[in-house]
Amino acid sequence: MEPRQSARFVAVTPASLAAFIAAMTAVVAASNYLVQFPFDHFGLKDLLTWGAFTYPVAFLVNDLANRRHGPRGARLTVYAGFVLAVVLSAWLATPRIAIASGTAFLCAQLLDTQLFDRLRQRAWWQAPLVSSLIGSVLDTVLFFGIAFSATFAFVDRLTGGADGSLAFAVPFVGGEVPLWVSLAVGDFAVKVLTGLAMLVPYGALMGWLAPRAPAAA
Numbered sequence: 001m002e003p004r005q006s007a008r009f010v011a012v013t014p015a016s017l018a019a020f021i022a023a024m025t026a027v028v029a030a031s032n033y034l035v036q037f038p039f040d041h042f043g044l045k046d047l048l049t050w051g052a053f054t055y056p057v058a059f060l061v062n063d064l065a066n067r068r069h070g071p072r073g074a075r076l077t078v079y080a081g082f083v084l085a086v087v088l089s090a091w092l093a094t095p096r097i098a099i100a101s102g103t104a105f106l107c108a109q110l111l112d113t114q115l116f117d118r119l120r121q122r123a124w125w126q127a128p129l130v131s132s133l134i135g136s137v138l139d140t141v142l143f144f145g146i147a148f149s150a151t152f153a154f155v156d157r158l159t160g161g162a163d164g165s166l167a168f169a170v171p172f173v174g175g176e177v178p179l180w181v182s183l184a185v186g187d188f189a190v191k192v193l194t195g196l197a198m199l200v201p202y203g204a205l206m207g208w209l210a211p212r213a214p215a216a217a
Contacts, residue, residue, distance in 0.1 A: 009068070009069050009070035009072075009073065010068050010069055010073075011069075012069050012072060012073045012076060016068075016069065016073075017065070017069070017073060017076060017077055017080070020061055020064070020065040020068075020073075020077045021077055021080045021081055021084070023057075023061045024058055024061045024062070024077055024078070024080075024081030024085070025080075025081050025084040025085050025088065027054060027055065027057045027058045027061065028055070028058055028081060028085035028089070028101065028105055029084075029085050029088035029089055029092060030051075030054050031051040031054045031055035031058075031101075032051065032085070032088075032089035032092060032093045032097055032098065032101045033051075033089075033092040033093055034049065034050035034051040034053075034054060035049045035050070035051030035052075035055075035093070035097065035147075036049070036051075036093060036097070037049060037050050037051075038050075039052070044186065046170045046171075046172075046179060046182050046183070047182055047183065047185070047186035048183070048186040048187065048190065049183060049187065051187075052186065052187040052190040052191070053190060053194070055139075055191070056132070056136065056190070056191045056194035056195055056198060057194075057198070058081075058105070058109065059109075059112055059128070059131070059132035059135060059136070059195065059198065060128070060132075060198040060201060060202060061077070061081075062074055062077065062078060062109050062112050062113060062116070063112070063116055063127070063128040063131065063132065063202060064202065064205060064206075065077045066113055066116045066117060066120075067120070067206060070117070071113050071114070071116075071117040074113040074116070074117075075110065075113055078105075078106065078109040078110060078113065081105075081109075082102060082105055082106050082109075085101065085102070085105065086098050086099075086101065086102040089101050089102070094156075094159075094161055094164055095155070095156075095159040095161060096146070096147060096152065096155040096156050096159065096161065096164055097147050097164070099146065099155060100142070100143050100144075100145075100146035100147035100152075101143060101147070103142055103143075103146060104138070104139045104140075104141075104142035104143035104146070105139070105143075107138055107139070107142060108135040108136070108138045108139035108142070109135065111131075111134065111135050111138055112131045112132060112134075112135035113131075115127075115130060115131035115134060115135070116128065116131040119131065124203065124206060125199050125202075125203070128195075128198070128199060128202050129195060129196070129199060132191075132195045132198070133191075133192060133195050136188060136191040136192070136195065137188065139191075140184050140187055140188045140191065141184070144180050144181075144183060144184035144187065145180075145184075147164070147180075148164065148165055148166040148167075148179070148180035148183070149165060149166075149167060149178070149180050150165045150167040150178075152165075153165045165180070166178065166179040166180040166183065167179070167180065170182050172185075
């Protein structure tokens with residue numbers, strides 16, 4: 001249990017958030033670069049990209065910042081990470097992927113922050129697990145829809161790039177779906193598994209990053 005009234009969040013300062021912001025930026029920028037490369041193993045190239053294995057760590061960073069500094073600190077981490085990650089992504093990936101990532105990241109991480117704060121009084125694992133899984137649904141839909149569906153091909157035209165849509169059909173569960181849908185499903189499946197795995201480092205770090213006990217009267 002983590003009662004709201006039995007502890008005070010650690011004060012938010014640039015120094016106290018620096019590690020969280022740096023970690024968030026690195027995770028998102030790396031994921032936006034790796035999402036361009038299919039996971040070409042075990043016949044999963046139409047179902048997974050390498051970015052699926054790194055991006056879920058962003059939810060861990062958000063939740064740890066939220067535990068340490070409360071929702072205000074988590075939101076500041078998200079905003080700073082958003083700006084830095086979009087700039088790096090535009091350089092490492094394409095403008096369309098940067099726009100898709102920024103939109104999905106901001107919406108999903110702010111949702112994660114709100115849900116985590118509402119659930120923080122429950123069992124220690126519920127807040128990080130539920131908030132990251134629900135946030136992952138929103139993130140997956142927004143990112144893959146904007147980055148790779150034909151609906152948003154105009155973004156590539158406006159930015160002078162080649163059409164990066166992945167709208168051609170691939171086999172999927174006895175039928176066919178656009179490749180971006182197949183990749184989105186595979187990405188979300190990995191996010192679910194990674195969300196469960198991230199409970200291990202969260203549980204290990206939660207005591208070290210716990211809010212401070214209130215001072216004695």
